Amino acid sequence: MGAFESILLTVITAATPLLLAAIGELVVERSGVLNLGVEGMMIVGAVMGFAGAQATGSPYLGAVFALLSGMGMALLFGFLTLHLVANQVATGLALTLLGLGLSGMIGEAFVGQPGIRLTGIEIPVLSDLPLVGRLLFGQDVLVYLSLALVAGVSYVLFRTRAGLIIRAVGDNHASAHALGVSVLKVRYLAVLFGGACAGLAGGYLSLVYTPQWVEGMTAGRGWIALALVVFATWRPLRVLAGAYLFGAVGILQFHAQAHGVAIPSQFMSALPYVATIAVLVIISRNRILTRVNTPACLGRPFVPDR
Amino acid sequence: MTVDDTTNPQHGVVGERRGTVLLDARGITKRFGEILANDTVSLTLRAGEIHALLGENGAGKSTLVKILYGALDPNAGDLVWQGQTVTIASPAEARALGIGMVFQHFSLFEALTVAENIALALPPGQSFRALSERIRQVSRDYGLTLDPSAIVADLSVGVRQRIEIVRCLLQEPKLIIMDEPTSVLTPQEADQLFVTLERLALEGCAILYISHRLEEVQRICHHATIMRHGKVVMECDPTKETAGSLARLMVGSAVHDLKRGVVPREGDVRLALKDLSAEAEGPFSVAIENIDLDVRAGEVVAIAGIAGNGQSELFELVSGERLSSSADAVTIGAVPMGRAGITKRRRAGAAFVPEERLGHGAVPGLKLSENLLLTRHSTGDGLVQGGFLKRDRAGALEQRIKTNFDVRMSHDDPEARALSGGNLQKFVIGRELDRQPDVLVVNQPTWGVDAGAAALIRQELIDLSRNGAAVLVISQDLDEIFEIADRIAVISRGKLSDAIPAQKLTRERVGLLMAGLDEDSGGAGDAA
Numbered sequence: 001m002g003a004f005e006s007i008l009l010t011v012i013t014a015a016t017p018l019l020l021a022a023i024g025e026l027v028v029e030r031s032g033v034l035n036l037g038v039e040g041m042m043i044v045g046a047v048m049g050f051a052g053a054q055a056t057g058s059p060y061l062g063a064v065f066a067l068l069s070g071m072g073m074a075l076l077f078g079f080l081t082l083h084l085v086a087n088q089v090a091t092g093l094a095l096t097l098l099g100l101g102l103s104g105m106i107g108e109a110f111v112g113q114p115g116i117r118l119t120g121i122e123i124p125v126l127s128d129l130p131l132v133g134r135l136l137f138g139q140d141v142l143v144y145l146s147l148a149l150v151a152g153v154s155y156v157l158f159r160t161r162a163g164l165i166i167r168a169v170g171d172n173h174a175s176a177h178a179l180g181v182s183v184l185k186v187r188y189l190a191v192l193f194g195g196a197c198a199g200l201a202g203g204y205l206s207l208v209y210t211p212q213w214v215e216g217m218t219a220g221r222g223w224i225a226l227a228l229v230v231f232a233t234w235r236p237l238r239v240l241a242g243a244y245l246f247g248a249v250g251i252l253q254f255h256a257q258a259h260g261v262a263i264p265s266q267f268m269s270a271l272p273y274v275a276t277i278a279v280l281v282i283i284s285r286n287r288i289l290t291r292v293n294t295p296a297c298l299g300r301p302f303v304p305d306r
Numbered sequence: 307m308t309v310d311d312t313t314n315p316q317h318g319v320v321g322e323r324r325g326t327v328l329l330d331a332r333g334i335t336k337r338f339g340e341i342l343a344n345d346t347v348s349l350t351l352r353a354g355e356i357h358a359l360l361g362e363n364g365a366g367k368s369t370l371v372k373i374l375y376g377a378l379d380p381n382a383g384d385l386v387w388q389g390q391t392v393t394i395a396s397p398a399e400a401r402a403l404g405i406g407m408v409f410q411h412f413s414l415f416e417a418l419t420v421a422e423n424i425a426l427a428l429p430p431g432q433s434f435r436a437l438s439e440r441i442r443q444v445s446r447d448y449g450l451t452l453d454p455s456a457i458v459a460d461l462s463v464g465v466r467q468r469i470e471i472v473r474c475l476l477q478e479p480k481l482i483i484m485d486e487p488t489s490v491l492t493p494q495e496a497d498q499l500f501v502t503l504e505r506l507a508l509e510g511c512a513i514l515y516i517s518h519r520l521e522e523v524q525r526i527c528h529h530a531t532i533m534r535h536g537k538v539v540m541e542c543d544p545t546k547e548t549a550g551s552l553a554r555l556m557v558g559s560a561v562h563d564l565k566r567g568v569v570p571r572e573g574d575v576r577l578a579l580k581d582l583s584a585e586a587e588g589p590f591s592v593a594i595e596n597i598d599l600d601v602r603a604g605e606v607v608a609i610a611g612i613a614g615n616g617q618s619e620l621f622e623l624v625s626g627e628r629l630s631s632s633a634d635a636v637t638i639g640a641v642p643m644g645r646a647g648i649t650k651r652r653r654a655g656a657a658f659v660p661e662e663r664l665g666h667g668a669v670p671g672l673k674l675s676e677n678l679l680l681t682r683h684s685t686g687d688g689l690v691q692g693g694f695l696k697r698d699r700a701g702a703l704e705q706r707i708k709t710n711f712d713v714r715m716s717h718d719d720p721e722a723r724a725l726s727g728g729n730l731q732k733f734v735i736g737r738e739l740d741r742q743p744d745v746l747v748v749n750q751p752t753w754g755v756d757a758g759a760a761a762l763i764r765q766e767l768i769d770l771s772r773n774g775a776a777v778l779v780i781s782q783d784l785d786e787i788f789e790i791a792d793r794i795a796v797i798s799r800g801k802l803s804d805a806i807p808a809q810k811l812t813r814e815r816v817g818l819l820m821a822g823l824d825e826d827s828g829g830a831g832d833a834a
Contacts, residue, residue: 175413180398
């Protein structure tokens with residue numbers, strides 16, 4: 001395996017959890033809900049994914065555990081913000097703190113234990129092709145799932161009635177309600193979808209990225225996913241571009257440091273953030289498109305009057 | 307089909323009404339807390355009839371309409387639709403029955419296209435291409451030009467209303483409810499709407515038409531129900547009434563005609579705009595181009611125009627919320643103020659009332675006395691001394707405004723958000739008028755305010771000018787403009803026409819200018 005190929009493989013591994021979490025949050029925000037608890041849902045997903053794999057012996061069931069636990073956290077968020085109309089920002093922050101604490105408690109027993117890795121798929125012949133074989137046909141299921149999600153979310157949002165309703169609810173919930181759309185139901189479903197994606201993203205960390213449990217192992221990736229959604233102006237393909245760009249620059253600076261490039265390491269560590277923000281800001285110059293894509297009701301609570 | 311209703315106890319003898327009964331609302335009651343918004347209201351709507359629902363703000367019209375459209379549940383009462391008692395639990399159910407609604411404040415999704423907006427209101431299962439074709443066809447049939455792929459945010463108010471109407475028509479409704487449809491239209495656009503409505507009525511559609519513009523009601527409506535304080539006070543044939551008698555029924559007392567007084571000859575120029583220009587600040591803002599205008603002491607100058615033609619931008623430039631590029635562009639008194647902030651302009655004797663009363667004119671969560679402090683902290687009322695607030699003085703001023711401008715409140719010194727729209731508007735205008743400013747600039751002084759309060763505000767504006775102030779009113783309401791203005795200028799796409807004495811103008815001419823269509827307009831307003 002060449003050095004170049006291995007770098008590309010690590011880029012994919014670094015980008016996938018960001019992509020999973022961001023694409024879920026994109027749907028949540030398109031429906032007008034701002035869930036700042038992505039980090040919390042991810043870390044609970046990470047520990048539950050690890051625990052699930054340990055308990056069942058199957059990393060796939062571990063991933064299912066991660067997904068369900070993310071949804072559980074999201075359900076709590078939905079109940080508080082949609083049902084009880086709590087402040088979304090405060091609740092999201094609380095969800096992150098809760099997730100960090102909860103995962104530390106659950107994961108205490110797992111610290112230092114070897115994990116079970118979710119390995120890449122093997123397709124005879126194709127996976128063994130030179131250069132592209134492992135890259136295109138030897139990834140794990142979650143990588144393909146994340147890419148399928150981008151395509152699926154893009155299609156649903158812009159080509160189906162369900163997506164139209166999600167966008168409408170995010171743009172003007174009062175009008176959507178007047179048209180007979182159940183705003184809260186749409187938002188609940190979106191929040192649950194976002195939770196499932198965030199949980200899966202966390203599971204990816206503890207099952208693929210570094211198959212073990214380390215406290216606080218999400219290391220701010222939930223926040224990066226949130227930022228990606230905004231800088232990508234709520235468009236799925238841009239989230240894809242942003243996640244891979246962030247992953248790529250992150251890995252490259254790592255390699256550059258390893259090869260002793262004489263730039264302060266703090267600066268190198270900041271590079272992925274700077275590069276991602278710069279590129280996404282440049283591609284979002286078109287203000288009209290940006291405004292049309294920004295959910296106007298983002299973060300605004302909705303109480304149906306009856 | 308012949309469920310004929312002749313026993314309606316609440317009104318007197320009504321002339322022959324045509325059409326079969328479509329919807330019969332009986333004894334509708336809706337309570338919000340302690341307020342009885344609808345008190346045993348009955349209403350009969352017939353096929354082919356344009357039925358006016360008249361009443362002041364807060365008379366209960368909107369509540370009744372929301373109940374008919376399924377957006378609110380009544381506490382008591384029955385709805386009989388084509389002879390069957392029904393409960394309308396949601397707007398979707400109302401639409402399924404055949405009730406469509408065109409909202410007063412548009413219920414459109416700005417970020418979506420015309421076709422997407424319409425698709426949302428229709429039952430699922432229709433391909434997008436077929437829908438776009440149907441939109442084109444209906445808009446052709448009724449003369450309502452629409453481009454299905456345009457994004458709503460880019461469209462003017464008149465076009466947005468067309469979307470609402472086409473959306474409603476595509477549902478093939480038997481009853482269309484229209485809430486204040488002409489409040490945002492030019493006279494020409496309104497005429498076009500009336501043609502559409504009359505055609506719909508001929509086709510057998512029932513129309514419930516909510517308005518407080520009486521001449522419109524007299525012109526197109528066959529029957530009228532008048533509400534006051536949540537009750538039906540009268541049903542009548544509006545063509546057999548006078549505008550005065552209808553207004554009396556709505557308000558419960560006679561609305562006084564305004565006293566115009568005499569314009570003093572050639573007062574000093576108190577407010578001068580000279581070659582005022584500003585670039586658009588964003589994709590949805592309008593550029594202001596070379597505006598010249600003098601407002602003299604003693605006169606009311608009105609700026610007419612359709613919403614979104616640069617009124618808010620002009621207001622911001624005059625008030626100092628936005629600075630001009632040169633100091634000479636705005637002169638207040640005799641001092642160039644184009645680069646001065648809003649407080650400096652206030653100190654020079656100017657006062658400003660923005661269009662949006664809640665959030666711009668007043669902070670919703672602050673008490674009225676605190677809101678008072680926000681605009682008058684440094685205008686010589688002694689409300690701030692040595693950096694400390696004199697709350698008792700603010701409270702006394704608040705009481706004075708409350709009394710002089712008839713601001714009604716449930717308890718003393720409430721938060722601004724607790725006031726109804728009309729009452730808050732009276733307060734926001736009263737706050738500035740109470741200062742007796744030399745220059746008053748007010749944007750939409752009576753927007754969404756009922757007839758009684760509007761008359762009060764208009765009279766105060768005229769009186770202020772006659773006492774020697776220069777008053778500049780920006781308004782979309784032509785009735786209002788012709789009632790109060792001595793000179794009228796028209797703003798269209800950021801350009802202002804010359805200010806012409808009101809006597810020399812007709813509504814039609816102003817309407818054409820508003821649409822930017824006037825060829826022989828002099829001065830800055832060109833034929834675009």
